[in-house]
Amino acid sequence: MSERNAWSGSGGTWSSGMVTASGVPPLAPDPPAPPEAPRPDGPERRRRQLRIFSGIAAGILAAGLTVLLIVILGGESNPFSDEAAGPADLRPPLAQACPAPTGSPSGAPTPRPSTAAPATGERTTDTEAGISYRRYGAPWQVWDTVWKAGALEVPYRVGQHFVTEVYSGGEYHASILSGAVPAADNDAVSLDLECVGRQVAADVRAEYYPQPNTMEPLRDEVTTLGGLPAWVSEFRLRFEANGLTATEELSAVAVIDVGKPTAAILYVSIPGTHKQFDYVVEEVLSSVRPL
DSSP: OEEEEEEETTTTEEEEEEEOOTTOOOOOOOOOOOOOOOOOOHHHHHHHHHHHHHHHHHHHHHHHHHHHHHHHHHSTTOTTOSSOOOOOOOSOHHHHHSOOOTTSOTTOOOOOOSOOOOOOSSEEEETTTTEEEEOOOTTOEEOOSOEEETTTTEEEOEEEEEEEEEETTEEEEEEEEEEEEEOSOTTOOOOOHHHHHHHHHHHHHHHHSOSSOEEEEEEEEEEEETTEEEEEEEEEEEOOOTTOOOOEEEEEEEEEOOSSSEEEEEEEEEEGGGGGGTHHHHHHHHTOEEO
């Protein structure tokens, strides 16, 4: 209904009142409110919760997969990436640490000094290393095994030794051993002797002897052995180990350039309990000759 002015009586006066407009049906009353839906029981509630949790888990999984795809497709391992990953460095550890000198063209042998005097007496010959050196009688014995020593895993296959003592850690030896270790790229035969020599000498001290130890340097230089360029490190180490009588050792490491990608390594060690053999260090080094 609406409020309107109505005409009343013969005097023609207006009076205010509530009337129903002609031809307009009365408004229907508001419909009753629908009955309240029954609350779900326990099983139904759990099913709804599971559906909700499943939706959340699916969203998390989708987000995780998206991040994973971004990482894979955007990373260096993506074969479809615009930028190809650089090749892996497959060079030997010494070749990586000590690149060939830039002054020597790849593939050109290092110039050799004048030929050394011919070797005399009994010889130990290491064909793989490319050198020979003096051989001694008893108590020295032929080395008949392969010892891959240190982090550089120099494979000592040839030489002589004798056991100086047996202790809780095993056998202790005096040694004259040689081996060949890759030290240059496959297409290069020039070595950075100083770099390779220092790397090998550091590996000997760190990996061959009890730790900690102290070192007394005696010789550390580029020189020639038997007419071949070489780096020689000579030192005395002092150390302690449970049950070991020896507390020091005279040692020498020679890295010899034999004109191949592999360097010849000569390692000599005389425990302090057998100092009467200290002379062997200098004698063996001076006896080196190329094959």
